[in-house]
Amino acid sequence: MINIITLAVAFAGSLLAAWEDLKTTEIPDxxxxxxxxxxxxxxxxxxxxxxxxxxxFFSLAFGSILxxxxxxxxxxxxxxxxDAKVLGAIGFLMPFYSWLALDVASLYVAFVINLxxxxxxxxxxxxxxxxARNKKI
Numbered sequence: 357m358i359n360i361i362t363l364a365v366a367f368a369g370s371l372l373a374a375w376e377d378l379k380t381t382e383i384p385d386x387x388x389x390x391x392x393x394x395x396x397x398x399x400x401x402x403x404x405x406x407x408x409x410x411x412x413f414f415s416l417a418f419g420s421i422l423x424x425x426x427x428x429x430x431x432x433x434x435x436x437x438x439d440a441k442v443l444g445a446i447g448f449l450m451p452f453y454s455w456l457a458l459d460v461a462s463l464y465v466a467f468v469i470n471l472x473x474x475x476x477x478x479x480x481x482x483x484x485x486x487x488a489r490n491k492k493i
Contacts, residue, residue, distance in 0.1 A: 358404075362449040365394050369449075373442050378482070383438025388445040392419060395449030411451050419448030425468075443471070 369391035373383045395415055403412040423444025429435040 359398075359450075362398055363396075363397060365391060366446050369445065370442060370491065371377065373438065377438065383436070383442065384386075385441070386440075388441035391442070392405035392448040393447035395419065395445065398449075403442050415448050418451050419446075422447035444481045472479075 369387055371376025373387045376387065377383050396412075396419075399412040399415040403409040412470040423440065426435060430437050430440045
């Protein structure tokens with residue numbers, strides 16, 4: 357289940373984080389913090405209204421798993437801390453679920469693979485822009 361509200365927040369927050377990253381090479385902590393907080397709050401209110409706390413649990417679980425994965429990449433020097441936080445925030449916002457755990461795993465694996473592919477194109481573009489601006493590089 358993908359909710360349009362959480363999808364819009366994830367997209368807008370990711371777009372804002374990418375813009376700040378391009379401008380300053382840093383992602384302010386407020387962006388992923390607000391994304392994650394809104395995601396947890398949304399699924400908490402949703403759970404209270406429906407009486408089922410399954411999606412809140414999935415939000416907390418998947419957000420934490422993606423945050424841990426991103427943090428491992430940060431500790432390994434592959435990513436910045438802001439990137440890891442945004443990945444975790446997306447997990448808190450969009451708790452994909454299914455009755456088959458394999459479906460969930462394959463969805464998140466596909467998301468991370470696509471994230472790396474898009475990130476590669478982003479890095480190539482960013483490198484070309486920096487190189488064109490500064491001939492010494």
